[in-house]
Amino acid sequence: MIDIQDLTHVYPGGRKVGPRKALDSLTLSVREGEFAILSGPNGSGKSTLFRILCGLALPGSGSVRIDGIDLFAEPARVRRVLGVVFQNPAVDKQLSVAENIRLHADLYGISGPEFTARRDEALAWTDLSDRLDQKVETLSGGLARQVELAKVLMTRPRVLLLDEPTTGLDPSSRRNFLDALHRVQRERGMTILMTSHVFSEAEDVDRVAVMKDGRLLAYDSPQALKARIGTEMVVVQPDDAEAFAETLRVELGLAVRRHGDELRLEETENGEGLPMLERILERYRPRIRSISIKQPDLEDVFVHVTSRAVPDHAQAPETGKEAGR
Amino acid sequence: MIRVATALAKREFTRFLRQPQRVVGAIAQPLMFWLFLGAGMGNNFKPPGLAQMSYFEYFYPGVMVMMMLFSSIFACITIIEDRDAGFLQGVLVAPVHRLGIVLGKVAGAVMIALVQVVLFSVAAPFLGLHLSLGSVVLLLLGFVLTGMGFASLGFLLAWGSRTTSGFHAIMMVLLFPLWMLSGALFPVIGAPMWLDVVMHANPVFHALNIIRAPFYGAPADLLGNGGYLTSLGVTVVWVVLSMTLSIKRVAKRERSLAAA
CATH class of the missing domain: 3.40.50.300 (P-loop containing nucleotide triphosphate hydrolases)
Incomplete structure (x- = not known):
């Protein structure tokens, strides 16, 4: 069209x-x-x-x-x-x-x-x-x-x-x-x-x-x-973020990032999120207020795509363009 | 296309009526010109050919042309305002013939100008000028053609201007002198040779002619008069030419530099 x-x-x-x-x-x-x-x-x-x-x-x-x-x-x-x-x-x-x-x-x-x-x-x-x-x-x-x-x-x-x-x-x-x-x-x-x-x-x-x-x-x-970023993340909201982050690190060997009172387990390959969520839920249920799998949203994609210098189909952008602004 | 032009012209007129200061300004300025110049020049200034005529009377058709000029300047300024406000681009992307866009603006400007000069015509009997029905028709024809000429020329100039002040400057150095050299202020008779040539080449001179003539000649005589017909012809050519160029201008799209 x-x-x-x-x-x-x-x-x-x-x-x-x-x-x-x-x-x-x-x-x-x-x-x-x-x-x-x-x-x-x-x-x-x-x-x-x-x-x-x-x-x-x-x-x-x-x-x-x-x-x-x-x-x-x-x-x-x-x-x-x-x-x-x-x-x-x-x-x-x-x-x-x-x-x-x-x-x-x-x-x-x-x-x-x-x-x-x-x-x-x-x-x-x-x-x-x-x-x-x-x-x-x-x-x-x-x-x-x-x-x-x-x-x-x-x-x-x-x-x-x-x-x-x-x-x-x-x-x-x-x-x-x-x-x-x-x-x-x-x-x-x-x-x-x-x-x-x-x-x-x-x-x-x-x-x-x-x-x-x-x-x-x-x-x-x-x-x-969104699939292009290729990751999903498990987001946990525990009662005590500090202590629970430590637990996950020590007992499950996970890389945990803390965002305020929620914990993010990022860089999870597609399909790994759910088993991980189940595992955590099984073991620590009483300490968890909520748990979910988050898909990266388009804003994440936008930042991801535009921060790379080289576009999809090869060819580096011409030089001198920035100076022309 | 007529419908588009009518809709756009109607908008123009509605806007005019909603700006009282514009109504007052457009009428008051030429009126003051006429009254002050007429009163001041009346006794001291008697160029050849003006022996039996008061300056008030001589200047009268000239003021009418001035009104047409001013109202087209005001109307064409709105082109720049419309572009800044975003209205114009909405019209440009609409499926309308480009002539409709030009005609709408020009018709709106002519309507506004007509209201003013018709109001001003009330003064004619006080000058001892009486018009037959035929003369009124010729006079209106003169008004419409002159209005179209100024409005479409203004359109052409306004389209290329980025700012209203820039447009104003162009109007003042281009259109205002055309009016001054039209015979509105002083008669062509007795002017130096070079000025005489310039004045005759000036379309506004001819526009003034076809507005002045109906006050003094019977319609039948005018239509058989070479001078009148020449002026009519020149004015029509002026209108057609500036309208055509305006349409071309509107249809033109901003260009990229040739790709390297």
Whole structure:
């Protein structure tokens, strides 16, 4: 659905700063109906990729096909299947919520009963129902963002691009928005590419891409990515952490790390966690308040992947890039 | 496309009405220009061809053109504001023809300008100027074309400006002189040769012509008059040219340096 081939983008730079390579032969594809998250440290090229994908910038080389259409040759056709949520909400602050949604509907040619139905549906998950006549400038940042998201969902795009859409939302509206997004995606088979730094958002998506220095470091399902670290850990909360750590070291010969009042037995190979848990539980049950096996989460993966200098597919990153910043 | 343009123009107009200071500023400044200059120049300044005409009357169509100029400057500043606020990118990624985007902005600016000049037309009878229905139609045509010319030229300039202050500077050194040399302040007759050439090459001179003419000539005479038709033609070319360039500009995407 979204096919990015060998994309390279170089910012011209100015008198004092040299040209900067923001994307470096990036290849990435999102299949139809897939929900993919794009993450990466600040300055990794996510925003550049985003601007190219929504047709605002032309790369130096490479190709992008969205729904089989060449984005650079026929941007107008691509716009018809595309919905975009920007980091900076594309709403008119001087207009009311209702006026903004109306204007957006006009841009996308939605009118009549169809408009009413879609608007109500798009607003259903938001907290905006009693604020429709308020000017957007009087709303909080989170509510303004809800306006943006509602109007994009209203257009029912086949491909949806979102640039850190949940920035500034409180946890409950973030949850509500993501639920709405997942629901709409399932119902309509929408293809979604979303940039995000919030890894809790990435846990239940189809694939997660990690970028750094304009290259793709990893791109896989969250499960596969986590498996890449290849470890699980047993976490124990005993009554007396100090004493129990000593017991485990001496009696079982385990390497124990203490985190506050919990003990972590890290670097456990996959599949070894459960037997270990059983063994500990069997022998020391009265001294243990809780015990569990923890999977490394995506945040661990992100740190693990981005801290390595060399990307998956060999080739050391070019030198001089850091100086160009 | 018409629907997109209408929706965007309506937004423009709604915003205008919600900023009372903008309404006041856009009308009050040209009005003050007219009153002060008219009163001050009235008795001391009689260039050739102005013998039977008060400066108030001479300057009157010029002030109308000035109103059109100012309201398009204000309207085009919103392009830069829209970009900073993020609104513009939302419009750019929408599946709308680029002409709709340009037309929406231009139509909004023209509507705003029309409200002002029509209000200002109330002064005409006091100057002894009376218009037939046909003349009113020609005058409105002049207003619309001039407004479109200024707005689309402003659009073109604003699109490339990063800051509102930068845009303002460009407008002041480019558009304001075009107005000054249009014959709005002083007649072309008797100007030095070089100035005469510059003034005739100036589209605003022709725009002023098609706004001034309906006050003095019968519609039928004007439509048979070579000078009037030339000015009409030049103004239309001005509008079409700046609109076309604006559309090109909007469709242009920021480029990468050729990949090394």
